[in-house]
Amino acid sequence: MNFSRQRGREEPEINLIPLIDVLLVVIIFLxxxxxxxxxxxxxxxxxxxxxxQTQNLLDEVEVAITADGQxxxxxxxxxxxxxxxxxxxxQQAAAGQTDPxxxxxxxxxxxxxxxxxxxxxxxxxxxPRISFTIQTPPAAP
Numbered sequence: 473m474n475f476s477r478q479r480g481r482e483e484p485e486i487n488l489i490p491l492i493d494v495l496l497v498v499i500i501f502l503x504x505x506x507x508x509x510x511x512x513x514x515x516x517x518x519x520x521x522x523x524x525q526t527q528n529l530l531d532e533v534e535v536a537i538t539a540d541g542q543x544x545x546x547x548x549x550x551x552x553x554x555x556x557x558x559x560x561x562x563q564q565a566a567a568g569q570t571d572p573x574x575x576x577x578x579x580x581x582x583x584x585x586x587x588x589x590x591x592x593x594x595x596x597x598x599x600p601r602i603s604f605t606i607q608t609p610p611a612a613p
Contacts, residue, residue, distance in 0.1 A: 531572045533565045533599075535590050539581040543590070553586065558593035566599065577605040 535558075536544040543550045545561045566572040574594045578587050594602055 531566075531569045532575050533562055533569075533572045534575045534577065535562070537576065537578040537582045537586050537590065539579040541583060541586050543586070553589065555589050555593045555596065558590060559597045562593055562597045562599060566597075571601060572599055573601045573603055574599050575603050575605060 534544075534546055536547075541553060543553055543558065545558075546565045548561075548565075550557065550561055562574065574590075576587060576590055591602060594600075
């Protein structure tokens with residue numbers, strides 16, 4: 473004898489509406505608190521300030537900028553300092569080199585614009601590898 477009532481078994485159900493609401497709140501929170509930055513420009517590899525002297529690489533093109541704005545590419549004085557002329561001088565100096573490293577040695581009192589002009593000329597010449605020389609402070613006694 474079976475005295476228990478035959479009750480239909482209810483299927484377990486997962487209610488997704490509260491889960492979706494929580495996820496939407498989390499997404500809105502993340503969107504409002506995230507900061508977006510846009511980086512544009514040249515990729516620059518800055519040299520480290522080791523005390524050791526690094527040996528000169530064969531595929532380097534040195535650009536020196538004086539305090540009064542004169543520029544030298546591989547120790548040859550440039551007649552003009554516009555971006556197009558600098559780009560041509562870099563291409564001539566790097567003739568035969570596959571991927572030269574452009575090394576900029578700028579005087580501390582050189583204008584920022586002259587350094588930017590050299591960087592822009594390197595980019596237009598197709599040389600993305602740029603480095604800057606630094607002066608290491610003397611060791612303390």
